[in-house]
Amino acid sequence: MVPTARESLLDAAFAALAGRPWPAVRMVDVAAAARVSRQTLYNEFGSKDGLARALVRREADTYLAGVDRALGAGGGDPGARLAAVADWTVRGARASPLLRAVLTGFWTERLPEPPGAGPPSAYVPAQRRADTAPLSPADLLGLVRDRARAALEPGCPQEEAERLGRVCETAVRLALSHVVAPGAPADLMLTVRELAWPQGRFSGPSPTAGGRSRPRSPV
Template sequence: MPAARESLLDAAYTALARRPWSGVRMVDVAAVAGVSRQTLYNEFGSKEGLARALVRREADAYLAGVDRALKEGGLDTVAEWTVASARRNPLVRAALTGCWSERLPSPTLSAVPSSSAVPAQRRADGPLPAPADLVALVRDRSLAALGVAGTAKTEAEALARDCELAVRIALSCVMVPPGGGGGVGRMVREAIRAGRSG
């Protein structure tokens, strides 16, 4: 039921925009999605399962945007995407920074036990990605997209540092927006240039 699953996740995201997660009711999410409450429970198992799937979906959408940014530009474009995504989406911001407000699902959502009655393909097993996990994923995707294969070891190491630097500058701009002109893209370009020449 992929369409029902997406409708339920959309309804949960909309509900979260209107009220704290503690105030989001499963019956309301199901009604907005146009499915029965039983379908919701069949799909996610519990409110915790719905929250975990919602956070994962938003993190996956952010990473898909990283891939697009890498195709369209470079590390500065990835940094700009990161800042824009975190400003627009509180779940992405929380996943990237580890700063979870009381309005959001708990970051300590536990994995669904493997004996759960929820089908394995619909469970969100395992822990949610930590900020360090997301930084590593963005760094590794950037390295892959920028073509490390076939480069000298020192060049590959420098590129890995540049990738991590770009993400970390973006995260600092998420926490404290930059003042002045140019924004995060300019900061990343200047930092990489300075690191390479120094």
């Protein structure tokens, strides 16, 4: 599928950000790299701030799409599915400084300034006003928790539903702790999987019981 002008511009801006700090990224260079006119760039995003907001929002949307894919892995094993989410969170943040900033709220001088959620600028085209409401780290955490709970909840006993929400949130928070202070991936995977074993719907033999070896990473 041929990318749209908007997708090409966002790709060009992301590539430019990998090679230089955001303040040094010029709109004219982004337009040239995307092979569109500067007018098309301004029509799409209104300003460099608008481009930054859209770039940040795309990182968040790409991350959430990966969360959904991870939740679809692991078959009926909730521990494996939560571990896949944790693994995707850590790998994605390590691969993209912009995603790391989106997930943690820690922004460096190389990145766009953290986009605010104020009223839309008059220079932002009406069809792109959604770019002016970026997701905060707390927003993303809540969305991932709710996605995980919805994916794992079918068939879950009523008395376990509340605990399930806490388990999902804890799994994501553990992954974010490894983004901020990296640790051994195998330890993260094991800890997240063990969260799903204590009781109720997630009952069953512990992944470390009976001398069983540590579970492999889901990737």
